[in-house]
Amino acid sequence: MLRPEVDRAGAWNAGIAFAEKLRAPVHGGPLAPRCSFPEDHPLYAGPLPLTIAGVNEAVAGFDLVVVIGALVFSYYPYVAGDYLPDGTDLLQITEDPHLAAVAPVGDSLVGDMNTVLDELVKLVDVPADRKAPPGLSRNLGADLPVSNAPMMPNDVYAVLRSVKPDDAAWADTSSWDGVVSALQRRGYEARAIANPLENLTTDSEYVASFLRTVRAPVVLVGHSYGGSVITNAAAGNPGVRALVYVDAAAPAVGETNGSLSGADSVLKKKPDAELFDKLPYPGAPPGANDLYLKKDIFVRHFAGDLPAVHATRLWATQRAASTAAFGTPSKFAAWETIPSWYFISSGDQIIRPTSEKAMARRARSQVTIFDGGSHLTLISHPEAVTAVIEQALASVR
The missing domain is CATH 3.40.50.1820 (Alpha/Beta hydrolase fold, catalytic domain)
Structure with a gap:
């Protein structure tokens, strides 16, 4: 998982290089204030859930979760559960000693984001036959929602697609x-x-x-x-x-x-x-x-x-x-x-x-x-x- 410290430290490219060497899925944090990994990248797997139980389910089946530049984790509302599944370890990498101190699970490494990621890319050995995950599936062709139904994310994409010019940029800047x-x-x-x-x-x-x-x-x-x-x-x-x-x-x-x-x-x-x-x-x-x-x-x-x-x-x-x-x-x-x-x-x-x-x-x-x-x-x-x-x-x- 990559979060705001990565972007703030100018380690955007280092984070991408690390993910691509691992050929591992990359999650964003829930309610992240800034993007720390390109959301159109094949390895992007969407944001993590906000609950303890939801995070546990999302990382089930993995041996190691690496949390880079983020709190472990942001939880709201409280939904009881184990922080991690059995057999899953967690390593947090952060520049903030406070974030390391309050992590409820796993080990923490405090250091410069660029330096740590650059060194990890050199040190980590990845099996040659490891396959990249399939990536995040997005159904941008969803039908428009009916007027009395709550809007889901795909509904929002469909509405925007129906009204925006082909080359419109939906950003003030x-x-x-x-x-x-x-x-x-x-x-x-x-x-x-x-x-x-x-x-x-x-x-x-x-x-x-x-x-x-x-x-x-x-x-x-x-x-x-x-x-x-x-x-x-x-x-x-x-x-x-x-x-x-x-x-x-x-x-x-x-x-x-x-x-x-x-x-x-x-x-x-x-x-x-x-x-x-x-x-x-x-x-x-x-x-x-x-x-x-x-x-x-x-x-x-x-x-x-x-x-x-x-x-x-x-x-x-x-x-x-x-x-x-x-x-x-x-x-x-x-x-x-x-x-x-x-x-x-x-x-x-x-x-x-x-x-x-x-x-x-x-x-x-x-x-x-x-x-x-x-x-x-x-x-x-x-x-x-x-x-x-x-x-x-x-x-x-």
Whole structure:
């Protein structure tokens, strides 16, 4: 079983290599906060149950259970039973001495996740005739559920399949998919983290709290409003060694994101009624509304270098952003002390190159000008964005 410590320690590839050498089924933990093994891998066997009896049944027939980067185990609700079947041993590998101390069964090894997994791959001998398990069976062709029946997992897959476009990405951070994939192919650990888009101060605190769970060194990348967020979230965190701004704002203390788009931005040339659909939202501060870009603005100006069909789908699935997010003054300017890189698309009509160049100049950023593109060059040309991120990564090695 592989759990969050594996991913957090950057041991994703080491975990896969260990599983593939063993040719053993790999379970995820129940209610895992992050994925630690590719769920489309032939060895993935699904999450373990949440009960003592359920885990016992799931591991029946195995001589050894190896729990990597996880508690042994998460149980809820209480269903009585033996922790392990007779004849089954357990080895826990963790970086956390507390998790080792509270394990109710088995032996524990405390150490660095990458080192332990790398050494195990070298040390373990596997019979040449061992066959890999058949893998997890998924029936994604289930019929839609009847209206009065509880929805099972296959029902959810069927409903999503019935309504989503063929190439839709059901994730708030899907704009980063191309960049994240490129970085992971090169062996980097890359994460795309959504922020609430409600208020620059609290959005930055949200990202800062996540950063405290990540092992240094960190290269922090922000796009658009995300540039303002990383400018604040990185402040005071010694683990963040570089900042990368991708068609983004980089405010000084006291500046707002909304003031940095540039005088020639489409956001300054048109009245709000032609730019946005405004909606109230629960708990909003006085005068604040959620903003959705109108279709014409999104397709022609925000995503102008993408095919119209693709841009229209992105418009239809856009996340709302609060007016408060764009009007909150920046409390910090992390670029004053952290080296930075700036990727500027000459075709960006939302945050204009003139404004970005001025921000890059005062931050003493290393600047890359991309000829063309749009505000979503990270989608249309992910390799170009990845190349700049790699420059930053090279600086922290």
